[in-house]
Amino acid sequence: MLLLIKLYVDHMDDGHAKVKMNEVEKYIDDTRFAWIGGNEDTSVYYYRIQSPGILIEFDHQRPVATKKLYGSDVHRQHIRAVVRKPNGNDYGKDLLKQHYKEHPHNK
Numbered sequence: 001m002l003l004l005i006k007l008y009v010d011h012m013d014d015g016h017a018k019v020k021m022n023e024v025e026k027y028i029d030d031t032r033f034a035w036i037g038g039n040e041d042t043s044v045y046y047y048r049i050q051s052p053g054i055l056i057e058f059d060h061q062r063p064v065a066t067k068k069l070y071g072s073d074v075h076r077q078h079i080r081a082v083v084r085k086p087n088g089n090d091y092g093k094d095l096l097k098q099h100y101k102e103h104p105h106n107k
Helices: 002-009 014-026 095-102
Strands: 032-037 045-050 055-060 079-084
Touching: 002 014, 002 055, 002 079
Parallel strands: none
Antiparallel strands: 032 045, 045 055, 055 079
16 A cells, blocks of 8 residues: 555655655555455456544546446546545645734724
């Protein structure tokens, strides 16, 4: 599992990747792996790796507006991969609220 996580983390700059892998290893006992789908070479599948330090999702998806090309089944032609920090407030962060908290404005 560490090798799989490293495939994602290694896209970061070297220094950031080292820090992230140290964090991943710190929480390895709290790391969970989930898999849905087949296990053949041609299978479609979804997996999720989650710990307090990292969240990785990989998913084969049906591309939008390609039903005539590929039919209605999910296939291996289109994937989605996400790497985030769980509860890291990195998605939908209220930057304006943060700005006003750090830099009060007088009326």
